[in-house]
Amino acid sequence: MNDITMWAEVAAFVGGGLAMGFGAIGAAVGEGYAAASANAAISRNPEVSGEVFKTMLVGQAVAESAAIFALVVAMLLVFANVGENASWMTVTVFLSSGLCMGLGAIGSGVGSGFPAGAACEGTARQPAMGGRLVTNMLIGSAVCQTPAIFALVVSFILMFTNFSDRPVNPTWAAILGAGLASGLGAIGSGLGGGLVAQASCEGVARKPEAAGTLTNVMLLGQAVTQTTAIYGMLVSFILMFKAFDPAGTTLAPAMALLSAGICMGIGAIGPGVGEGFAAQSAVGWIARNENATAELTRTMLVGQAVAESTGIYALVVALVLIFVV
Amino acid sequence: MEQVNELRRRYCPRALALAVMAGAILIVLDMKPIGKGIILGTIFSILNFLIMSQALPMAVVQGGKGSVLRSLGSVLVRFVLMAGALFVGAKYDAYNFFAVAGGLFAVQLVILADHLLKALRRQI
Numbered sequence: 001m002n003d004i005t006m007w008a009e010v011a012a013f014v015g016g017g018l019a020m021g022f023g024a025i026g027a028a029v030g031e032g033y034a035a036a037s038a039n040a041a042i043s044r045n046p047e048v049s050g051e052v053f054k055t056m057l058v059g060q061a062v063a064e065s066a067a068i069f070a071l072v073v074a075m076l077l078v079f080a081n082v083g084e085n086a087s088w089m090t091v092t093v094f095l096s097s098g099l100c101m102g103l104g105a106i107g108s109g110v111g112s113g114f115p116a117g118a119a120c121e122g123t124a125r126q127p128a129m130g131g132r133l134v135t136n137m138l139i140g141s142a143v144c145q146t147p148a149i150f151a152l153v154v155s156f157i158l159m160f161t162n163f164s165d166r167p168v169n170p171t172w173a174a175i176l177g178a179g180l181a182s183g184l185g186a187i188g189s190g191l192g193g194g195l196v197a198q199a200s201c202e203g204v205a206r207k208p209e210a211a212g213t214l215t216n217v218m219l220l221g222q223a224v225t226q227t228t229a230i231y232g233m234l235v236s237f238i239l240m241f242k243a244f245d246p247a248g249t250t251l252a253p254a255m256a257l258l259s260a261g262i263c264m265g266i267g268a269i270g271p272g273v274g275e276g277f278a279a280q281s282a283v284g285w286i287a288r289n290e291n292a293t294a295e296l297t298r299t300m301l302v303g304q305a306v307a308e309s310t311g312i313y314a315l316v317v318a319l320v321l322i323f324v325v
Numbered sequence: 326m327e328q329v330n331e332l333r334r335r336y337c338p339r340a341l342a343l344a345v346m347a348g349a350i351l352i353v354l355d356m357k358p359i360g361k362g363i364i365l366g367t368i369f370s371i372l373n374f375l376i377m378s379q380a381l382p383m384a385v386v387q388g389g390k391g392s393v394l395r396s397l398g399s400v401l402v403r404f405v406l407m408a409g410a411l412f413v414g415a416k417y418d419a420y421n422f423f424a425v426a427g428g429l430f431a432v433q434l435v436i437l438a439d440h441l442l443k444a445l446r447r448q449i
């Protein structure tokens with residue numbers, strides 16, 4: 001076994017560990033939040049403990065999906081067939097795909113726990129609305145999983161694309177940057193989407209007759225929170241598929257590409273959460289005053305657009321780092 | 326808990342029936358590894374849900390240290406089981422890895438589809 005093959009195997013194991021290690025954080029926190037809310041709900045209305053328990057179980061099963069995505073990637077990496085053709089790029093591919101999936105699962109796991117918790121408390125308040133609450137929770141939680149799915153897609157593309165015809169320098173940095181852009185970029189959107197879905201479940205429990213409006217505004221708000229995760233995926237795709245000129249031994253071009261990924265990934269966290277707050281508040285107040293739905297939705301969208309601007313700055317700087325520097 | 330038993334009775338047989346149907350169709354269409362992978366993944370998804378729904382009420386009833394140990398044990402067993410299914414998919418050509426991975430979400434998908442259909446019926 002040559003040195004590179006050994007390092008590629010090491011990277012596959014480390015990547016697998018990172019994928020599952022980071023990936024377990026979000027789902028565990030989300031499931032714990034759901035259980036904590038279920039306790040509060042049962043304390044409020046012990047007669048419906050069975051229904052609350054059922055809601056918690058279904059919510060936790062969905063919140064766990066992000067950890068299962070991470071498990072899939074971890075197993076692929078741990079049992080990866082490295083072969084004798086491994087290069088230094090293989091090393092970065094394994095590390096990057098593990099990081100991408102692990103980080104990408106954090107936001108979705110935590111976010112999915114919020115609607116599950118709110119549905120448990122809502123079931124205790126309005127036992128008659130249990131079915132409607134669970135449906136709303138499931139839709140909200142499913143949308144929360146989208147950023148983790150983006151990270152899963154990027155991880156798979158990294159693992160199954162042949163980069164061997166590209167120059168090692170700076171492609172190694174582009175590969176790492178791609179994983180970080182999607183992985184970090186998914187955190188904020190997952191959390192933000194969860195906040196919106198939480199408010200929607202609370203709203204359905206507070207005002208059941210506004211359930212349809214609340215679900216629709218929730219989906220609109222969640223769609224906007226997902227945009228920064230899409231920016232992260234866009235930067236990842238550019239980094240993975242753009243052909244870069246060989247850089248010899250110079251580090252600057254490689255660092256520009258790595259920085260582009262870090263810039264977009266970190267830059268997407270804040271807007272995702274901020275847009276989540278804006279939509280959470282709008283959905284919450286629509287439940288109190290359905291007549292103001294149009295004004296609240298407009299304010300929500302304008303607020304989200306402004307919160308999004310910092311994500312756009314990050315996208316612009318990332319694109320400058322890729323195409324200009 | 327009767328409600329939890331009801332959940333198990335409602336979703337597990339449906340997930341298995343759908344997986345067997347999809348698997349059988351794929352096997353007939355000469356996509357054996359995909360068909361077998363979906364069935365294998367679904368079986369482990371059901372096992373995961375059964376253990377989760379069985380262990381949670383027991384953990385709640387037990388209380389204290391026993392509850393924590395039982396919860397951790399349940400998580401460990403469930404993830405080892407799912408990792409086992411993925412290991413089979415990764416190591417044996419008879420099973421398609423991605424089909425096994427997809428099958429692991431069968432119960433979640435059946436829960437989601439069931440509630441969406443109910444919501445659709447309510448609207449109609």
